[in-house]
Amino acid sequence: MERFRNDFFIGAATAAHQVEGNNKNSDSWALEHTVYGGYQEPSLGACDHYHRFEEDICLMAEAGLNVYRFSIEWARVEPQEGIFEEKEVEHYRKVIDCCRRYGLEPIVTLHHFTSPVWLIQKGGWEAESTVHYFARYARYITERLGKELHYICTINEANMGIQIRSIAQEFLNQMVADGKIQMGISLETLMEGNEEKSEENRKIFGTPVPQIFQSPRTDAGDKIIIKAHRAAKEEIKKLYPKMKVGLTLSLHDIQSEPGGEMRAEEEWEKEFRHYLPDILEDDFLGVQNYSRSRYGSEGNLPVPEGAEQTQMGYEYYPEGIGHVLRKVSAEYKGELIVTENGIATADDKKRIAFIQKATEEIRKCIEDGIPVKGYIYWSLLDNFEWQKGYGMTFGLIAVDRLNGQTRMPKDSLYFLGTLRERNVTD
Numbered sequence: 001m002e003r004f005r006n007d008f009f010i011g012a013a014t015a016a017h018q019v020e021g022n023n024k025n026s027d028s029w030a031l032e033h034t035v036y037g038g039y040q041e042p043s044l045g046a047c048d049h050y051h052r053f054e055e056d057i058c059l060m061a062e063a064g065l066n067v068y069r070f071s072i073e074w075a076r077v078e079p080q081e082g083i084f085e086e087k088e089v090e091h092y093r094k095v096i097d098c099c100r101r102y103g104l105e106p107i108v109t110l111h112h113f114t115s116p117v118w119l120i121q122k123g124g125w126e127a128e129s130t131v132h133y134f135a136r137y138a139r140y141i142t143e144r145l146g147k148e149l150h151y152i153c154t155i156n157e158a159n160m161g162i163q164i165r166s167i168a169q170e171f172l173n174q175m176v177a178d179g180k181i182q183m184g185i186s187l188e189t190l191m192e193g194n195e196e197k198s199e200e201n202r203k204i205f206g207t208p209v210p211q212i213f214q215s216p217r218t219d220a221g222d223k224i225i226i227k228a229h230r231a232a233k234e235e236i237k238k239l240y241p242k243m244k245v246g247l248t249l250s251l252h253d254i255q256s257e258p259g260g261e262m263r264a265e266e267e268w269e270k271e272f273r274h275y276l277p278d279i280l281e282d283d284f285l286g287v288q289n290y291s292r293s294r295y296g297s298e299g300n301l302p303v304p305e306g307a308e309q310t311q312m313g314y315e316y317y318p319e320g321i322g323h324v325l326r327k328v329s330a331e332y333k334g335e336l337i338v339t340e341n342g343i344a345t346a347d348d349k350k351r352i353a354f355i356q357k358a359t360e361e362i363r364k365c366i367e368d369g370i371p372v373k374g375y376i377y378w379s380l381l382d383n384f385e386w387q388k389g390y391g392m393t394f395g396l397i398a399v400d401r402l403n404g405q406t407r408m409p410k411d412s413l414y415f416l417g418t419l420r421e422r423n424v425t426d
């Protein structure tokens, strides 16, 4: 088997809310405890990664991984507007130190879907003031942790709200929409506009329709997200000009059948191209792909009959990541990092086959001169898949959450570690 060079990033990703447990000040936590929020179950203690990060990092290192992408929970660091918790920053400093001790490069994401409740009360991701609040939080973190970092990813899947808007529109158009969005969201409840739900929202957020990050986004809100990214980047660069700063995008491998060419182009424009002017100068772009999505003359097509599907209802399509990297690299010339790619399956052999195929495609991209710096699998642990709860198993490590949070590494973890050449000193 051909291997990636030793300095190629091979690793795994998590997001704070999905693994840490007890992120009690976030919008997601609040919604998980409502009756009409659409959550299958609440995250509660999650995988207790907050206390067990060392065990998890050690498992990655033993397997041969050299990068760990994780996120900082804004709602922990700034639980109330303007009140910052130093001790939470110290927690993340320990996580970073631990990565270094075990020889992993930490890639820190500042915002991975969840926001403090107070931010949403102030208008959330449709409010201009969020740009200022996010930049202030980015500055606070960078002042304290910047010295220990080389990579900061400002916002995870900056385009998620736009994708959710598209899919919600299709849902309204009576299309079969399940499995079309690259995150665990329940479209039925997204579209429910009942009184009870509005009342619950009003109590928590002071508005019947809170603008959380995963709400269907308006064009104005989309601009606010990009402005927040740029403002945060500016703050980071003022303090550490050499820091590599970028964001990540959720990118389907958009394909067209005869008659669907225009729709496919429009979707690519919405999902990727219109962001280009604002991200061209970034130090890297995080590319996140899970499957393909096809367009015909009537719009978005269902998964082809007989095609294998993952637990999420996505078509099993590991070659998607290679296609997306090629398309992106035609227009974005900077460094690319696959910051997420993975499969929700109970069959670990299938996961290994998925990783093998996906990384073969990436190797071919590199041979063709595309500057791909790393492959980061989603996810390190079987974790909290948002509205879909704990049933979706993306992880390289299973977690027995009900029996002492025992970690059970899967063969795929060790397989991933073999993909990179190892030095004797590693």
Ligand code: BGC
Pocket (backbone or CB within 6 Å): 015, 018, 156, 157, 182, 183, 184, 250, 340, 378, 385, 386
């Ligand atoms: C998100 C993750 C999520 C994963 C799988 C990505 O969109 O960044 O938080 O768990 O997809 O659905």
